[in-house]
Amino acid sequence: MAWTPVVKRSVSGDVFEQIAGEVLGGELAVGSALPSERQLAEALGVSRPAVREALQRLAAAGLVSVRQGEATTVLDYRRSAGLEVLPRLLLRGDTIDPSVARSILEARAHNGPKIAELAAARVRRVNAEHGSATTTGADSASGARAQVVAELAALRGRAEALAAATDPVAGQRIALEFWDHVLELADSIAFRLMYSMLRAAYEPALAALAPIMSAEVGNGDAYRDLAAAIAAGAPDRAADSAHxxxxxxxxxLIHALDGA
Incomplete structure (x- = not known):
């Protein structure tokens, strides 16, 4: 017998998703008031506590303003929300929003070289403080140096895996892993959090982007060059390689989006 996994559904989660979709899609205008908790509960066929929990989540996401004794109002998410809304903005059903995709690509192109530069600078700093971080001897590696040694080894491994990859979707996943190790080397919490949200938005569109991304993820030599520049502790060279x-x-991709 073949078993089908049971999908656990959250009532408040469903309420959140429905209202968030209408806010982000523009069906609920900025400044408009939502129905009361009681009215929403009746309209959606759920309990008031479920509605209340959903509204609290919407407020935490910066999509609505909830004030005791006043109507819940819709906020301008462009000013009040964070990067966590990007995945919902990028994909509307099965359709990619070209303007959102363009902005993600622009952020990627701008941030990637800087992250690579920071990674190489950290490798250079660790080399200066603890000796060459390219040495793989476990006996002498400790602390920050041990982490750098491990991340550089993983980075090279991902570059080689990309050189051998033949499937463009699988290649994109390996490329994401490559950049994950670059971020670990860069050791920047701000870029790490930004990357996490950009990745969450990007991953659902991997298959749709595969035809255009195949040239990049298939360029194993370029990934090798970037890994080598970071390992050498050469920030300018790493930034140039990333660019x-x-x-x-x-x-x-931007050209394709402009023609869409």
């Missing part, structure tokens, strides 16, 4: 890697696909 050379990301630039062509970004330009191609």
């Amino acid at each position: 050379a890697l990301l630039g062509p696909a970004t330009a191609a």
Whole structure:
């Protein structure tokens, strides 16, 4: 017998998703008031506590303003929300929003070289403080140096995996792992959090982006060059390598989006 996994559904989660979709989709205008908790509960066929919990989540996400004794009003998410709304903005059903995709690509092209630069600078700093971080001897590696050694090894491994990858969707996943290790080397919490949200928005569109991204993720030599620049502790070279890697696909994707 084949068993089908049971999907656990949250009533308040469903209420949140429905209202969030209408706010982000523009069906609920900025400044408009939502129905009362009682009215929403009746209209949606759920309990008032479920509605209350959903409204609290919407407020925490910066989509509505909830004030005791006053109507819940819709906020301008462009000013009040965070990066966590990007995945919902990028994909509307099965359709990619071109303007959102363009902004993600622009952020990727801008941030990637800087992250690579920071990663190489940290490797150089660790090399200066603890000796060459390219040494793999476990006996002498400790603390920050041990982490750098491990991340550089993983980075090279992902570059080699990309050189051998033949499936463009699988290649994109390996590329995401490559950049995950670059971020670990960069050791920037701000870029890490930004990347996490950009990745959450990007991953659902992997299959749709595969035809255009195939040239980039198939460029194993470019990933090797970037890994080598970071391992050498050469910030300027790493930034240039990242720009050379990301630039062509970004330009191609933006061109395709402009023609959509």
